[in-house]
Amino acid sequence: MQTLRITLEQNEIPTHWYNVAADLRSPPSPPLGPDRQPATPEQMGAIFPMPLLEQEMSAERWITIPEEVRQIYALWRPSPLCRALRLEQMLGTPAKIFYKYEGVSPAGSHKPNSAVPQAYFNKIAGTKKLTTETGAGQWGCSIAFAGQMFGLPVRIFMVKVSYEQKPYRRSMMQTWGADVFASPTTLTQAGRDALAKDPNSEGSLGIAISEAVEEAAASSDTCYTLGSVLNHVLLHQTVIGLEAKKQFDKVGLYPDVIYGPCGGGSSFGGIAFPFLADKAAGDKRAANLRCVAVEPTSCPTLTKGAYAYDFGDASGYTPLMKMYTLGHDFMPPGIHAGGLRYHGDSPLVSQLLHEGIIEAMAVPQVATFEAGIQFARAEGIIPAPESCHAIRAAIDEALRCKATGEPKVILLNLTGHGHFDMASYDRYLAGKLEDYDYPKEAIAASLAHLPKVG
Amino acid sequence: MQTLRITLEQNEIPTHWYNVAADLRSPPSPPLGPDRQPATPEQMGAIFPMPLLEQEMSAERWITIPEEVRQIYALWRPSPLCRALRLEQMLGTPAKIFYKYEGVSPAGSHKPNSAVPQAYFNKIAGTKKLTTETGAGQWGCSIAFAGQMFGLPVRIFMVKVSYEQKPYRRSMMQTWGADVFASPTTLTQAGRDALAKDPNSEGSLGIAISEAVEEAAASSDTCYTLGSVLNHVLLHQTVIGLEAKKQFDKVGLYPDVIYGPCGGGSSFGGIAFPFLADKAAGDKRAANLRCVAVEPTSCPTLTKGAYAYDFGDASGYTPLMKMYTLGHDFMPPGIHAGGLRYHGDSPLVSQLLHEGIIEAMAVPQVATFEAGIQFARAEGIIPAPESCHAIRAAIDEALRCKATGEPKVILLNLTGHGHFDMASYDRYLAGKLEDYDYPKEAIAASLAHLPKVG
Structure with a gap:
């Protein structure tokens, strides 16, 4: 029997989250308040508690996961790392495809x-x-x-x-x-x-x-x-990648490329950042590792946006954050992968992209559902539409490996199941889903409204 | 950290199913054809393949699980055995409650x-x-x-x-x-x-x-x-209980009582039969073990039905089977736990009940949803309405333990998640679900139509 699921014991749930801010080449740009000056903890304290604000600002590399949190994580964690062997066979690729499955949580996603x-x-x-x-x-x-x-x-x-x-x-x-x-x-x-x-x-x-x-x-x-975007949210999500590293260790492998769906950035950051820690520490296995954020072509924040200060919300209530953005009043065309319809992106993910540490790509909607169906027929699990973006990218990488003969190790973040998204699958199966052109004019219009800073 | 999830490695997926027919006190009553004589394999062969018919009739105690089947099982099995510690604390019981979680399969249930x-x-x-x-x-x-x-x-x-x-x-x-x-x-x-x-x-x-x-x-x-009722279906489902036994071995425990929801019998048989194997083999740990099938009061096959030959379907197309039945033309009142609305029951489960080896009980609908909500708030997982029947019974047992101080080990089969049953939860939360009286007249009427045999 081929090993498909690499499991960990409950006591292997990570004891610390990884804070990528400690390994950035330059200090992160601070959020700015209404006066365009760095927002103070007091300002932020009106809506966030101090321990989370400390994490938001922290430069510590490792932050302890409290035992009380690990005990709740233990209701579903560690999540499995699975080899998509049947998908590999279906594609005829020499690549090894692994997925970290976060749909086992009570809510059905990584959130x-x-x-x-x-x-x-x-x-x-x-x-x-x-x-x-x-x-x-x-x-x-x-x-x-x-x-x-x-x-x-x-x-x-x-x-x-x-x-x-x-x-x-x-x-x-x-x-x-x-x-x-x-x-x-x-x-x-x-x-x-x-x-x-x-x-x-x-x-x-x-x-x-x-x-x-x-x-x-x-x-x-x-x-x-x-649920996403902010530094402390991405910090918490690193439990995904930290577990995946232990699981790869168990089978003596290391990924060559990592694909994570990317809307606000927490599912991409969650799986990729812990591997960037290896890169920062000079781990030779990570020297050529590629980490790729995958977004929809209809909301191409990282691939078509500006790297600038902008509001986190459409109405302009939040502090300004330095990030890739399509403009806070950008309205993406209707697309069913709801979680990826965000005009901006995590400041951490944005800075890493800006510094050339990670990559970004965009995939069209119909192709993501096509990939989701292929995945379901190979592996059983029906993936969430957001996850389908990473699956699409991973399948395309595996097909490139088929052409070149490279036996790459591909890792993707399967962030959730699609049980509550069957209406979207239904529309796909009925041929009613469409791709949207890259909305050039809409983006240009909203980018013209970026707030002036300094 | 308290251990909540007892996991097994992929290679611990059972290699054999357990066939309880080998341990019955008397040989099972054969299905009867249209001529009221035992149905021949040739008659059954018109719609079932020979390997499954052999399993249906087999008296072998252990039947090999093919490697090809174990390889597909490995997409989600072994399933976790979980300690419902937060539920125990919520109830204030000295009992230990364990659930075997089958909702991790791609389809979300044990099926x-x-x-x-x-x-x-x-x-x-x-x-x-x-x-x-x-x-x-x-x-x-x-x-x-x-x-x-x-x-x-x-x-x-x-x-x-x-x-x-x-x-x-x-x-x-x-x-x-x-x-x-x-x-x-x-x-x-x-x-x-x-x-x-x-x-x-x-x-x-x-x-x-x-x-x-x-x-x-x-x-x-x-x-x-x-998907249920037949011997070979229950045989396949014993993978649930066989894994659970290995998981209890890992923590040095053994259940005192097992609750499984019961409609056609496959989820109850799947978890209980492997423990009956211990009982049959004279294992002292199983000497006082109770196995309880839990059905809805609105469709009380095991608790209010007759033990008689009847058709497996409403229309009278199938062979006759000796089982507890409410009459093949019994129509249960509307109830949302769809999987438990069956007029009959597995002949194996029925015979074991008739022989006094197992027990049966019925629970009313509203109380099952109440138990499901309590479980979700304690353990996170939102259970399928069918599973809620076993949860109700387990909670009541745990509350009896609270009264008596007995630290019983309770095992229940959490057969699936409720992601596709939220409309029923919605009706419960809106106060629109009702209990149904035990439908005495309807049962008497349909029992009067039982086919004459011999």
């Missing part, structure tokens, strides 16, 4: 890797309530689950159109005990303003963020949580 | 444990096509996946009302390459008859079975597959 420590550090900092926004529901589910683990009430502002069209994600959040509201609500000024403008508003992620931030800022014991 | 060997043995017997029926879609998904693993086309007759109301399960089957038809179809005589009677027929499981069996019987290279 709880950060939701759990965010809930924990809020709990010990005395936070009494968490708020967040959610669109498709992935992050909402993860923070609902994590809040329940530490007895913290969670209030979720869910974009109204999703609330009505995706009742199952809402039911999951409620099953884990969260309060879910269809945004815009009458609970906040931002919500009331939106309703005054349009009583039939279907909501938007921008409005929902404003509602969640407003509630957090208005109360000293309420904090806001975010 | 692929039998779908994979059924596809494999059909493949080596020369079958060119598989047929089956599906209601909610659990079995249809599993056989679609399994057929794809061995390159066998699968044709699925899906009850029309489910086809239209549950498009996501249909999309999953299609993702794995199966052809899915809304039954009644015009492809079979049974379908055409149904449509002639009612052109707007929404279909029924009975009609769908007839269509799938008719297609299999009409073609020498097409076979029919079934």
Whole structure:
């Protein structure tokens, strides 16, 4: 029998997260406040607890994972590293394809890797309530689950159109005990303003963020949580790559190339950063390692955006962050891989790309679903549309290996399962999905609105 | 850190299934053909391949699992045995609660444990096509996946009302390459008859079975597959309990009581039978072991049915089987735990109950969802409604232990996740689910129609 799944024991869950900020060539550019000066911890402290802000700013290379967090991780971690042997055979490639499968978490994706420590550090900092926004529901589910683990009430502002069209994600959040509201609500000024403008508003992620931030800022014991982009979120996600390294050690292999889907950056950073630690430490195995962030052609932040200071949200409420951006008012065309529709990207991922340490590429939508179906027929698991971006890139790499005869070791981050995305598969199978041209004019227009700095 | 997940390596996937028929006190009662005489292998051979019929009739205690099947099992097996420590703490019980989690399979339930060997043995017997029926879609998904693993086309007759109301399960089957038809179809005589009677027929499981069996019987290279009830299906499912035994060995424990949800019997048999092997062999640890099949009060086959020969299907097409039954024309009241709505039960489970080797109990619907929510908030995983029946029973046992102070070891079969059952959770959370009285009159009426034998 060929070994397909490389497993670890529970006590092999990493004891520390890896902070890539310690290994950057130049210090990270700080977030800027409304006065365009570096945002102070006090400013950020209005919505985030101090332990998470310390992680956000930290230059320490290794940050301890509290035992309480490891104990919750143990409900599903370590996640398996799997050899996609049947996919290799189907492709006829000499490459070895491995996937790290994060769909085994209760919420079905990698998001709880950060939701759990965010809930924990809020709990010990005395936070009494968490708020967040959610669109498709992935992050909402993860923070609902994590809040329940530490007895913290969670209030979720869910974009109204999703609330009505995706009742199952809402039911999951409620099953884990969260309060879910269809945004815009009458609970906040931002919500009331939106309703005054349009009583039939279907909501938007921008409005929902404003509602969640407003509630957090208005109360000293309420904090806001975010599922990607920020440094501490990417820090927490490194548990993925740290486990993968142990698993490769077990079989005496090391990846030649790593593909991670990239929207806000946490799933790419989570799998790639720990291998960059080897590169930074001069590990010879990592000398030629390529780490590639894979984004959709319809929202090509890293491949077509500007590297500049911009707001993290559409409405301009957040501090400015130095990142690749399509402009904060860029609206990507309709695409079903919801998690990758972000105008910006993680400042850490952006800086690494800018410094030439990592690479980025964009893939079109139809080809990602084609890859997802091929993967499901080979490996069984039906992947989330976000994960399909990394699968597409990995299959193309394996096919190049077939042409050249190179037996590369390819690693991809299978960030989640597609159980809640079958409507998108259905549209693909019915031939109703389309590719979108790279939206050149829309990007040019929104880039013209970048905030002026300095 | 407390150990929560007891894992096994891939090479610890069992090499043999356990056949409980070898340890029955009296030989199993044979299925009877239309002439009320024991059905011959030739009669059964019209729709099943010989290797599976041999397993169906076998008295061998241990039956080899082919390497090709173990290699596919390795895509997700061994499945984890988990300690429900947070649930124990929530209940304040001295009992130790363990769950074997089968939701890690690509289809999200235990069903692929039998779908994979059924596809494999059909493949080596020369079958060119598989047929089956599906209601909610659990079995249809599993056989679609399994057929794809061995390159066998699968044709699925899906009850029309489910086809239209549950498009996501249909999309999953299609993702794995199966052809899915809304039954009644015009492809079979049974379908055409149904449509002639009612052109707007929404279909029924009975009609769908007839269509799938008719297609299999009409073609020498097409076979029919079934997801529960039959001896060989329960045989395949023993991989669950066999792994659980190895996992308990690792931590030096042995269960005092086992709860499995019970509809057709495969999930209960799968976890319980391997422990009955210990009992039969005189293993002292198993001397006082209780194995309890848990069914819904609305479809109380084992607790309120008759032990008699009856048809396996509603329409009377199948051979007669000796089993607990509510009568083949019994229609259970609407209940959302779809997989447990079967009028009969596995002949093996039925005989073991009749002989007093195992026990049975029934639980009401609302209490099962209450248990499911409590489990999700403690352990993270949102369980399938079928699994919630075993969870309800396990929680009640743990609460009895709290009262008596007994530190029992409780094992339950967590047969699947509830990702495709959130509509039922939604109804529960909205207070719209009801309990159904034990339907005494309906059962009496259908029991009056039991076929006469001998």
